[in-house]
Amino acid sequence: MTLLLNQVKKRFGKHVAVNNLSLEIPANEMFGFLGGNGAGKTTTFRMILGLLDRTAGEITWNGSPINYETSSSIGYLPEERGLYPKLRVKEQIVYLARLRGMGKNEALKELEYWLERFKVPDYLNQKVEELSKGNQQKIQFISSVIHKPKLLILDEPFSGLDPINVEMLKEAVIDLKNEGTSIVFSSHRMEHVEELCENLCILQKGNPVVQGSLRQIKRSFGKKNLAIHADIALDFLKDFQGVVRYKQTPEGCLLQITSEAVSQEIFQALQGKGFVRKFALEEPSLQDIFIEKVGATYE
Amino acid sequence: MQPMNKFWIISSHTYLSRIKSKMFYISTILILVFIVLMTNFDSIIGVLSGEDEGKVAVIDETGELLAPLNSSLQASETELKLEPFSGSVAEGKAAVKDEKYVALLTLGLDENRVLEATYYAKNISNTNLQSDIQQHLQQLKGRLATEKLGIEQAQVMEIFSPVSMKAVALDESSKSEEELNHARGIVYVMLMLLYFAVLLYGTLIATDVATEKSSRVMEVLVSSVSPVIHMFAKIVGIALLGLTQVAIFILVGFFMLQAKQEEMGGMLESLGLQNVSVSILLYGVLFFILGYFLYATLAAMLGSLVSRVEEVNQMIIPMTFLIVIAFLLAMFGMGAPEATIVTITSYIPFFSPMLMFIRVGLLDIAIWEVLLSIGILIATILIFAVIGARVYKGGVLLYGKSSSLKDIKKALQLTKRE
Numbered sequence: 014m015t016l017l018l019n020q021v022k023k024r025f026g027k028h029v030a031v032n033n034l035s036l037e038i039p040a041n042e043m044f045g046f047l048g049g050n051g052a053g054k055t056t057t058f059r060m061i062l063g064l065l066d067r068t069a070g071e072i073t074w075n076g077s078p079i080n081y082e083t084s085s086s087i088g089y090l091p092e093e094r095g096l097y098p099k100l101r102v103k104e105q106i107v108y109l110a111r112l113r114g115m116g117k118n119e120a121l122k123e124l125e126y127w128l129e130r131f132k133v134p135d136y137l138n139q140k141v142e143e144l145s146k147g148n149q150q151k152i153q154f155i156s157s158v159i160h161k162p163k164l165l166i167l168d169e170p171f172s173g174l175d176p177i178n179v180e181m182l183k184e185a186v187i188d189l190k191n192e193g194t195s196i197v198f199s200s201h202r203m204e205h206v207e208e209l210c211e212n213l214c215i216l217q218k219g220n221p222v223v224q225g226s227l228r229q230i231k232r233s234f235g236k237k238n239l240a241i242h243a244d245i246a247l248d249f250l251k252d253f254q255g256v257v258r259y260k261q262t263p264e265g266c267l268l269q270i271t272s273e274a275v276s277q278e279i280f281q282a283l284q285g286k287g288f289v290r291k292f293a294l295e296e297p298s299l300q301d302i303f304i305e306k307v308g309a310t311y312e
Numbered sequence: 313m314q315p316m317n318k319f320w321i322i323s324s325h326t327y328l329s330r331i332k333s334k335m336f337y338i339s340t341i342l343i344l345v346f347i348v349l350m351t352n353f354d355s356i357i358g359v360l361s362g363e364d365e366g367k368v369a370v371i372d373e374t375g376e377l378l379a380p381l382n383s384s385l386q387a388s389e390t391e392l393k394l395e396p397f398s399g400s401v402a403e404g405k406a407a408v409k410d411e412k413y414v415a416l417l418t419l420g421l422d423e424n425r426v427l428e429a430t431y432y433a434k435n436i437s438n439t440n441l442q443s444d445i446q447q448h449l450q451q452l453k454g455r456l457a458t459e460k461l462g463i464e465q466a467q468v469m470e471i472f473s474p475v476s477m478k479a480v481a482l483d484e485s486s487k488s489e490e491e492l493n494h495a496r497g498i499v500y501v502m503l504m505l506l507y508f509a510v511l512l513y514g515t516l517i518a519t520d521v522a523t524e525k526s527s528r529v530m531e532v533l534v535s536s537v538s539p540v541i542h543m544f545a546k547i548v549g550i551a552l553l554g555l556t557q558v559a560i561f562i563l564v565g566f567f568m569l570q571a572k573q574e575e576m577g578g579m580l581e582s583l584g585l586q587n588v589s590v591s592i593l594l595y596g597v598l599f600f601i602l603g604y605f606l607y608a609t610l611a612a613m614l615g616s617l618v619s620r621v622e623e624v625n626q627m628i629i630p631m632t633f634l635i636v637i638a639f640l641l642a643m644f645g646m647g648a649p650e651a652t653i654v655t656i657t658s659y660i661p662f663f664s665p666m667l668m669f670i671r672v673g674l675l676d677i678a679i680w681e682v683l684l685s686i687g688i689l690i691a692t693i694l695i696f697a698v699i700g701a702r703v704y705k706g707g708v709l710l711y712g713k714s715s716s717l718k719d720i721k722k723a724l725q726l727t728k729r730e
Contacts, residue, residue, distance in 0.1 A: 026725065062535045064709060066727065081315065081538050089535045095528030100329065105529075111321050112536040156532065 014040035014075055014163055016061070016195055021070035023056055023219075030056045032219045034070070038197060038212070040163075043190050045210035046199035047299075049307055052216040054199040055092055058166050061197070062089055074164060085114030088162030092169045092199075094153050098142035102128075105141065106156050113160040120159060127155040131181060147174050154182060158189060165189060167198035171205055183209065203299040213299075215306055222306045227299070234302050238295040239268040239276050245287035253279060265291070269301065318537045319545045326520065326549025331556065339512075340557055344564055351568040366414035368445070369397035369404050373420040377427070381419075381452050392444055405432055417445060425460065427453040495592055495673040496646065502596040503642050503666055505558070509600070510607040510635045513554045515628060517547060517608055518615030521704075522624045525616065530708045539708060540701040543616075547608040554604075595672050595682075602689050603665025606696065607631060613700035616707035617719045634662045642666040649674040659685050661692035702727050 018036040022029070031053040038044045048054050059065040061072055063079055072079060079087065097105050103124065110120035128134045131151045141149055150173060158165060170186070171179045186209065190196055200206055206213055207227065215223040223230055236257060241247060242265040250268060251259045255275030260267040270276060276294050283289055330336055349356065372378040382394055397404050397416070404416040415433040422428050429449055431442060458468050479489050521543075524530045533542055614627045641663055645654040649670050658667040658681075668685040671677050706726030710719060 059709070064531070064534060081536075084536045087535070089532065091528065091531040091535075093528040093531065095530065095532050097524075097529055098527055104329075108321070108325050109532060109536070112318055112533065 014193070014195055016164060016197070017071070017073045018057075018061070019071040019073075021057070021060060021072060022068045023053075023060060023065065024068045029219050031060070031067075031216075034214075034216075034221050036214060036224075038195050040193050040195050041190060042212065043186070043196045043198065043210045045206035045213035046197060046216065047201065047203070047206060047213060047303060048199070048216035049201070051218075052307075053219040054216060055168055056219075057216070058089070058168055058197070058199070061166060062087065085160060086163040088113075088157040088160065088165040090154060090157040090165075090167045090170055094150060096141045096149060096153060096156070099140060101138050101140055102136050102144075102152055103138060106152065106159060109156045110159045113162075115160050123159045123161075124155065127159065130185070131155070147178050150174060151178065151182075154185070158185070161194075163194060165194050165196045167196065169200060170198055171200065171202060179205075203303055207299045215303060217307050223302065230302065231296050231299075234297050234305075236269055236271055236297055236301070236305075237273055237276065238297055238301065239270050239279065240291060240293045240295060241265045241268070241279075241283075241289065242291035243283070243287060243289040245289075250279065250282075253282070269297070315538070315541050319541050319548075322537065322542055322545035323549040323552065326546050327552045330516070330520075330550070330553050336553070336557070340560060343557075343561060347561060347565050348568060351565070367393045367395045368415045368417055368441075369407060369413040370394045371397050371399075371401060371404055371416070371418045373418065377419045377421075377452065380455065381448060384448055384451055392441070392448075408432055408434060415441065425456070427456060491589075492674060494589075498592055498596060499646065499670055499673040502600060502669060503639065503646075506600050506603050506665060507635060507639045509554055509558075509604055511632065513550050513604070514607050514611040514631055514635075515624070516553075517550050518611040518618075518624050518628050518631075519621060520546060520550065521612055521615035521708075522618045522621045525618070525708055526620050534705070534708055539705040540697075543609075543612045543701055543704050544697075547605065547612060551604060551608070592673055595669060598686070599665040599669040602686070602693065606661060606665070606689065606693050607635060609693065609696045609700045610634075613696075613703045613707070613720075616704040617710070617723060619710075638663040638666050642670060645670045646674075659688055661689055664689050 016036070016038040018034055021031060021034045023031040034053075034057060036044070046054050046057070056065065060067045061079065063081070074083060074087075077083075100108075103121070106124045107117060107120045110123070111117065115123075125134070125137065128136055133148060133151060136144060136148065136152070141152060144152065154170065157167070167186070170182060174182065183205075186196060186198075198209075210227060212226050213224075213230070214221050225233075240262075241250075242262075247266045250256055250266065253275075255271045255278065256268050257271060258269035268279075270279070273294065280292065283292075370378055370381075378394065378396055385392055385394065394417070395413070397407070397413075399407075401416075401418060404413075404418075407413050408416045411434075415431060417432075418430045420428045427449060429445075431445065433441075436442065454468070455465075458465075521530075524533065610631050611628060614631060615624060618624055618627050638657075641653070641657055645651065645657075645667055648654065654667055654671065657663040658671050664685045668682065672682055703720050703723045706723035707719065709726055710723050
C-alpha cells in the first residue's frame with residue numbers, strides 16, 4: 014500500500030504550481046507536507062485525488078493509477094471545509110459515506126461510533142449550520158475517515174480547532190496510522206508535523222526544497238540552537254564567529270549557531286565572565302528549518 | 313463501486329432532499345391553487361360579481377318598449393333586471409343616488425319613431441352594465457325598424473344568420489381542420505410545459521450546483537464521484553422531481569375536470585386533448601425530454617461557474633433569454649407554421665424542441681426533416697454534455713470574486729494538463 018509520486022509537475026498556463034515532485038509514502042506512515050500559502054500543497058493533493066490532471070509525471074497507489082474506482086479506499090479532508098449547511102449530520106455523512114461505497118446501516122453505525130468518540134453523540138440529528146466551527150470540523154473529519162480509507166489525505170486538519178479538540182483529532186489520526194492507513198497531511202503548524210510525521214516535504218513555490226525523514230533533515234541542517242541563561246550582558250555574542258542569529262530573551266539569549274563546535278567556543282568565551290545558569294545545546298526546530306529554507310528564497 | 317450505483321445515490325439524494333424542502337411544498341401548493349382557481353374560474357367570478365347585481369329602474373315614456381326589451385333579456389339569460397319606475401326622472405335620479413337602483417334608464421321614441429335612451433348611474437365606470445343594456449337596445453331597435461318596414465322576424469333571422477364556411481385541404485395527406493385543432497391544443501400544452509420546466513427546473517439545477525459549490529461540499533463530492541456522473545445524476549434527480557410535480561398537477565387537474573365535466577367539456581375539446589393521435593404525443597414526449605436535457609446541461613454548466621448562490625440568477629440569464637426567444641418564436645409559429653423563420657429555427661438546437669414540434673404537429677413534413685432536427689439536437693446535447701462536463705469539472709474547483717461567462721475559459725483551462 015504505497016503512494017508513489019514520480020516527477021510530478023503541474024503547470025497552469027505559464028505558472029508552475031508544482032515542479033518535479035517525487036515522493037514515496039508507505040503504509041503505516043504519516044507524511045507531512047509543509048509550505049507557505051500558494052506553495053502547491055492543495056494542488057498536489059488535488060492531483061493525487063485526480064481532481065486535476067497533472068502536466069507530467071506519474072502518481073500511483075499500490076502500483077495502479079488513482080481514479081474513481083479506487084475512491085472507496087481514499088479519504089479526503091479538503092482545506093476549505095465543505096458540508097451541506099441545511100442537512101442533518103446523519104443525512105449528509107450517510108450520503109457521503111455511500112458515495113464512498115458504504116452501506117447505509119454500516120455508515121450509520123460507524124457515524125455513531127465516531128460521534129461517541131469525539132464526545133458529541135447528540136449531534137446526530139442536528140443541522141450542520143447549527144454547530145460551531147470546531148464541531149463542524151469534527152463532522153468533516155468523520156466524513157473523511159468513516160469508510161476506513163487506506164489512503165487518507167488531510168489538508169490542514171487542525172486549523173481552527175481548540176487545543177483539546179486538536180489532541181482528540183491527533184489521537185484519531187495516530188490510531189488510523191497504526192491500523193495501516195497511509196496518511197498525507199499538510200499544515201503550517203510545524204509542531205504538529207514535528208510531532209506526528211516521520212517523513213516530510215517542504216514545498217516552496219512548487220519546488221520541494223527539503224525532503225526526507227525528520228531526523229535526517231534536522232541532522233543535515235547542521236545548525237543548532239543554543240540557549241543561554243546568564244546574569245551578564247551577552248550582546249557581544251551577536252558578532253561572535255559562527256553565530257547566525259541572536260535573540261534576546263528575558264533571562265539571557267537564544268542563539269542559532271552554524272555547528273556544534275561553535276558552542277564550545279562560546280562556552281570558552283563565557284568562562285570567567287560571570288554566573289551562567291543555563292547552557293543548553295538543542296536540536297533545531299522544524300520552524301527554524303522552515304523559516305530558513307522558505308525565507309531564504311524570498312530574498 | 314459501479315458508477316451507476318453512485319449515479320442513483322446522487323439522483324435519489326437530490327430528489328429526496330428537494331422533495332422534502334419547503335420550496336417544493338410551497339410551489340406545488342401555489343400552482344395547485346392556481347389550477348383550482350382556473351378550473352373554477354366561472355363560478356368564482358359569478359359569486360364575486362353576483363353581489364353587485366342590482367335592478368335598473370326604467371321610465372318608459374311610450375309604454376310599449378319595456379315589454380319587448382324584457383322579453384329579449386329573458387331569452388339571453390342575463391342577470392340584468394329591469395323594473396318599471398312610475399315617478400319622474402328627477403325622482404328616479406334620487407332613487408339611484410339613494411342606491412335603491414344601480415341605474416336609471418329612460419326610453420322614448422323621437423319623431424321618426426327611432427329609439428332614444430338615456431342612462432343615469434352614480435358613476436358610469438361600470439361599462440359592463442352599460443354595454444349590456446346598449447346591446448339589448450340595439451336588438452330592440454332593429455326589431456322596431458324591421459317591424460316598421462313590415463319584414464317578418466324569420467326573414468330577419470335569415471339575413472343575419474352566420475355564413476358557414478368549411479376549410480378543406482386538397483393535399484390528401486395534409487391535416488384536416490379537425491385534426492389541426494386537436495394538434496394545436498397538444499402543441500400548446502407541450503410548449504407551455506417545456507417553457508416552465510426549463511425556467512423552473514433549470515434554475516433549480518443551477519441553484520443546486522451552486523449551493524454545493526458555495527458550501528464547498530463539492531470538492532468532497534467530486535473526489536468520490538466523477539463530475540460528469542455527478543452532473544447528470546443531478547439533472548436526472550431534478551427531472552424526477554419535475555415529473556413528480558407535473559404528475560400531481562395533471563392528477564389534480566384531471567379530477568377537477570372530471571368533477572366539472574359538463575362545463576369544461578368544451579374547453580377540453582377545444583384543446584384537442586380528448587382524441588390526440590399517439591404519434592403527436594410521442595413526438596411531444598421526445599422533444600420535451602430532449603429540450604429539457606439540452607437546457608438542463610446548460611444550466612448545470614452555468615451553475616458550476618458561480619462562487620455564490622446569489623450569483624446564479626445573473627449567470628443563467630443567457631439560458632433564460634434562449635428559452636424566452638424560443639417561446640416567442642413558437643407563439644409566432646403557432647399562427648404561421650409555414651413561415652421561413654419557423655423552418656430555419658426548427659433545426660437550431662435551442663429552438664428546435666419547440667419549433668420542430670410545431671411543424672410536426674401542424675404541418676405535414678417529411679420524416680427526414682424531423683429526423684435531421686432530432687439528430688442535430690442529440691448531437692448538440694452530446695457536445696454540450698462533453699463541454700459542460702469539462703467546464704463543470706474545472707468550474708467546481710474555481711472560486712473567484714465575480715462570476716461571468718469568461719469563467720468558462722478559466723474553468724476549461726483548469727481541466728487541461730497544463
